[in-house]
Amino acid sequence: MTVLQPQTTALITGAASGVGLATAKIYRNRGMHLALLDIDAASLERQNKRSPKWILRSKPRPTSSMWIRSTFCAMDLVMLNAGKEYKPQSSALEGRVMPWGYVEYWKKAYIRHQCLWWTERPQGNHAPPAIIYNPQIPKSIVVTGSKQGIISPPPPNTPPWRRKSGYNASKAAIKSLTEHLAHDLRSDSTTARISMHLLVPGWTWTGLMGNVGPKAESEVKKTAGAWYPSQVAEELVKGLEKGSFYIICPDDETNTAMNQARVQ
Numbered sequence: 001m002t003v004l005q006p007q008t009t010a011l012i013t014g015a016a017s018g019v020g021l022a023t024a025k026i027y028r029n030r031g032m033h034l035a036l037l038d039i040d041a042a043s044l045e046r047q048n049k050r051s052p053k054w055i056l057r058s059k060p061r062p063t064s065s066m067w068i069r070s071t072f073c074a075m076d077l078v079m080l081n082a083g084k085e086y087k088p089q090s091s092a093l094e095g096r097v098m099p100w101g102y103v104e105y106w107k108k109a110y111i112r113h114q115c116l117w118w119t120e121r122p123q124g125n126h127a128p129p130a131i132i133y134n135p136q137i138p139k140s141i142v143v144t145g146s147k148q149g150i151i152s153p154p155p156p157n158t159p160p161w162r163r164k165s166g167y168n169a170s171k172a173a174i175k176s177l178t179e180h181l182a183h184d185l186r187s188d189s190t191t192a193r194i195s196m197h198l199l200v201p202g203w204t205w206t207g208l209m210g211n212v213g214p215k216a217e218s219e220v221k222k223t224a225g226a227w228y229p230s231q232v233a234e235e236l237v238k239g240l241e242k243g244s245f246y247i248i249c250p251d252d253e254t255n256t257a258m259n260q261a262r263v264q
Contacts, residue, residue, distance in 0.1 A: 002240050003076040003140045006031030011068065011075055014082035016043035018206030019144065019199075022233035023079060035068055035075075038082070079142040081199075139194040140240060143178045146171035147200050147248070151262045182245060197239060201232045202251030202259075225253035 003010075010027050014020040016038035024034055038044050068075070148164060149171025175198060182196035205222035206229055217228045232249050239247030248263070250256045 001138060002243075003138055004030050004032070004237065004240060007033070008076040009033040009035070009072050009074060010077040010079065011035040011037070012079040012081060013037045014144075016040040016047060017229075019201060019204065019229045019232050019236075020079070020081040021047065022229035023081075023236060025230075026233050026237055027077075032077075033072065035072065074137075075139075076137065077140045077142070079144070081142075081144040083144065137193070140197060141181075141194060142197045142199055142236065142240075143174060144199045144201070145175050145178065147202060147259070149173075149175045150200065150248075195243065196245060197236075198246055199232070199236050199239070200246065200248040202227060202249045202254055204229060204232050204249075204251065225251060227251045 004027065010024075010032050012020050012024050012027075012034065015024050015036035017040070020036075020038070024036055028034055036044065036047075146167075148168040178196060178198045185191040185194045185196060203226045205220065205226045217230060220228070222228065227249070235249045236247055248256075248259050250259060254262075
């Protein structure tokens, strides 16, 4: 049995658009209660106006944990989905090594992602103790990583400023942190019923690609080859139902067999 059951509760960060919002819609259709957080308060409010009966929301702030605890008696699923991308603007170096000379890029891209993971960590600010201390009920934690954090595939002839060295390194660190946490939770009898899942989207048309805000996918023009967020959300649900730790998504350019070959 998975946590995707009526009357269970899910917390999703980065929920104003993209994969977070698409996942929230699936969970709600299954009768789950939702706590949605995002730094984009305007998009959350627009989504609330579209679906006022089912969105429980709060933008992340120091009181988010208190808000969650006062609203819900337990949390069954936590999805750490927030992300941020930065591009190197200038450097003393040129060519392919250009990003390596831009210190601020590394501070923003790498440290920022680690701060996102740390401040949202399952044992930290956004997860009530009930997710840890109720071993009789299955719980799940989903962390959104990136394929670039596993295989770091720079496409051929990619300009240096788009090679995303810092982004790739930050996602590799998130993968490692998630693997360690999964091992530690599984090794402790008080937390063994908490399943960890690393969601690894393929090429997805999200806010990082310019698809910002709660727009219907029928209104969005995406690049050929990319997946819609709803397709990733559906793949996540399949992975949760199978109990998979690695949920590596294909896209319209890279199929599952190609993913497996690259990882190996």
